[in-house]
Amino acid sequence: MASRITFIGAGNMASAIIGGMIDNGFPPAAITATSPSDAFLAPVHERYGIHTSTDNAAAVSQADVVVLAVKPQVMREVCEGLRDVVQRRRPLVISVAAGLDAESLERWLGGDLAVVRCMPNTPSLVGAGAAGLFANDRVSKEQRRVATELLEAVGLVEWVEEEALLDAVTAVSGSGPAYFFLMLEAMEEAGVSLGLPAETARRLAMQTALGAAKMAQQSDKTPAELKRNVMSPGGTTERAIEHLEGANLRRIMREALDACASRAREMSDELGER
The missing domain is CATH 1.10.3730.10 (ProC C-terminal domain-like)
Structure with missing residues (x-):
């Protein structure tokens, strides 16, 4: 797996993935999670021993993988705030937000990026999840492997080759x-x-x-x-x-x-x- 991973958002789904990664041997020191609130981040740091930050851009500046785990309604604002640092760093971007297509995410982040969309489900919280993944054309074979390993930490992973099929994944396993x-x-x-x-x-x-x-x-x-x-x-x-x-x-x-x-x-x- 890539050496440094930053989670933008530290809610239930991000916490589940982080916990699964650590249980599978990924070093906590290589993981950072962000949130606007230090009070919200404190329990995450205490539970997992990972780095935490209220500064999204700073957390992304050293990341090889960025996991977007914020609510869909605020995703555009979050992405546009990360545009400059993401364009400099060029990480693999993985979104676990429902209902946001890869083209929109890539556009908000400045374009020409490797983006993976993931549709997980709530049993990921108990390590029994099922996730459908789609990669845009800029995602390499190695980056696919990284995304697979990351999401397999909390359950089953299935790739689809057409983004529209994520709607079917949502219907079958997401919901x-x-x-x-x-x-x-x-x-x-x-x-x-x-x-x-x-x-x-x-x-x-x-x-x-x-x-x-x-x-x-x-x-x-x-x-x-x-x-x-x-x-x-x-x-x-x-x-x-x-x-x-x-x-x-x-x-x-x-x-x-x-x-x-x-x-x-x-x-x-x-x-x-x-």
Whole structure:
């Protein structure tokens, strides 16, 4: 991995990546995180032993990689404030902000830069994330390797070769945890209606989701095959699956993901001011 990395922003996602990097052996002394507030930075410094600063430009001036981890609504102002130092330093720029295309980020930073867009998700906070990455034409093979290593510190990394596909990544994995939380919520409520205590229903639903995901990851079978393996002809699981299929669960999910991807495209246009 590159020798010096600066995180512009020190919120939850930046902290998760920093923690994963350190757990994977990256030296804290080579990491800097910035925030407008010293009070906000103090816990980050104490927890990880990294450098912290309220001066974005100074922190970037020695960086090989700059991770933009601020809210999309303030990204343009932050990037324009870094333009001069970024043009001098020429680091790899990685953005973990949703809804901002690489062209806008590069333009705000002065142009002609290696930019990687990353769409992570919230399970990155517990080291079980899934991230889609896109690189513009100026990103080298080595820089791709660096970006992969950095994001693999908190989970799975998948590259897409067309930036528009990040909207699909947003629909599947970026927003995806909420779909499963909704399923857990619904299963808990159903369990309660069948007589289980709420805590019992919640723990059973959560462990079942965890177990199903682990089985799917570790098996060479498709989800469809694994589903069939649970279903005995005329049995309880078959009855439940028939009900879900009859209620058009597949259509509901497809329409939900379509709506999510459509909103991601709208946000990119709005935030990029294109």
